[in-house]
Amino acid sequence: MKFLLLALAIGLLATGAAPAQTSPAPNSWHNKQCAVVLTYDDAIDVDLDNVVPALDSAKLRGTFYLIGSSPVVTKRLPEWRAAAKRGHELGNHALFHPCDGSLPGRAFVTPDHDLHTYTLGRAVDEIRANNTLLTAIDGRTSRTFAYPCGDLQIGGVKFYDQLKNDFVAARGVAPGLQTVAQVDLSNVDAYSINGQNGQYLIDLVKQAQQSHTLLVFLFHGVGGGHSLNVALPAHRQLLRYLKAHEKDIWVAPMVEVAQQIKAVQMPGATKKQP
Template structure:
């Protein structure tokens, strides 16, 4: 079982002087428009339930999510038009590799040809570069974020993350969020990171409120919603989405690409 910026914020957002919220924990700047925190709704593995349940729920609420596509997933080829439509509607298509390489020592379900333990750093570089090219063919976008499959970056001959970091604006690595500089260097961003699995709507909302209490960015990494693996119920997911939509003055819910572009701009003093 697998675990797992489209566009810079509008010039007006950065050039005007909107009301601002508290400085995010450890970051030294403020979220735009008075929001208490930023919320990234992420979805790994390119699953049918994400197209069937998640995207319609987000669209009804006027919120945008980040969908990390394993490009070899049957749901990519079979439903390519639906993924293209999601991208046209402002959702992010992120990189989750071609084959979801994970450590065979850590997970018995890993196929031998997809075992990270026997894959080289150079092979992972090639795989992620090709995945970016395939994503470009789907949505026409150049900038990406990346979610590390299984949270493991230790290839057979070393850690592959330093070799690929420069290809991404940001990387989700287990419970860590990394911001990539232009030179490929990585900076750890304070984050409350959650991978829901059977949580209730109330529990999901409490996670957001906990992060908001200190102005800390919160990321969710969902898998199945309403079915498939590591599933969250549609009802629980809808409750969270409706809560975020009803309290958008407090929570900036956007793609991880847009959020991290904003963070990178503030880091450079471009605000």
Template structure:
């Protein structure tokens, strides 16, 4: 499914004849995504990627709504069943021993990721899936735990503008949003436009619902700018962004 003005077949530029690409990603499956983000996205005709933690009550209690989210063209991505993160780091007091990545084996982690893929397939019927590392943790002890055969691409948390020639699709960076103003977010898009690269935004709370948050006004200002500049900016899902980069390799 193509979301930008120009199709892949027609494109001769880096981002389907646009100056840059933008991907909006939302992590953890929380109620404000359904209640605040998606209605605004849909009103503007913009598509986004939702990296779902499938044990979240906002997923388990609202599965019918997530099915409709997929039907309307948004991407449902894998953010594991239980969001395991490496404990013992500053600000990680909330990590309980049962879901501390230090207590996982690679087999357990991959089983959890594959089970999440199965759950998401039951929701949207799709086989191709992308992944977002919980807390940005890519390693279990000293080993990378992701099996690239299971995913098209993966989003990390390091700050990065993405080149069309990016080689490592399993550690694509992003811009983490936390308390930024609409003007600040728009300026990040303008940097991508000036450099001819892509930017992936990482949201958690939208108007609340998570300690990492963006205000409704800042979120609205960014999305309205993307809509107003749709002839210059390709706003697309994380999966389509990764497929486009892969197709250029």
């Protein structure tokens, strides 16, 4: 009898279901395969001339990281406000876009806005001042930050540590696909795009779908307007793919995706309201 019971037990184990493959939590990406965030830096004319109309046409929403001192903010403020009303995020890219001029390849950095010579207090104050400006434009208080030039530190100190209560998250410049658990909301990975074709962009999305991860695109010029650029056809090809697969891909502004990640990583955490 003992042998019979043992045989039955072994048989049940042998026919049992295989261990489940690693997959995201049911609501990680709103029950979709992955999340994709489209971000556009520097507040340049092509954002309003090329990108916003393209996104609106596809009924997709993006995040625009605005430099508060950009003349394109000043001259076209009503258009930025209208874009925000249609669901696009106006993110913070600092008031003057200071970068560390002591690093290689930084000849473009001016003495007035060299992060290497900033004090921690000055950097924090300017970023908060830009938040005030953005709130005056869109009426929102929940938004995300993008590090100018991807620079994280002043004198070896991470300046964003003093700003974590001011933002939902901060976007970096290091490429990577990450699960909800892997995302560092103080330095979210992003793929910088410069000259790649549409198939490259789509292949990145497919990788995110297969790995159930977050994919953040970092664009500057779209169809011109910046030394870092993606061609209009390539950008259009990406949007068409995202729209055609919207049942499987969650496309949303960075602030919304970051809020979702925070809710999964820290259940019960208070969500900052718009």
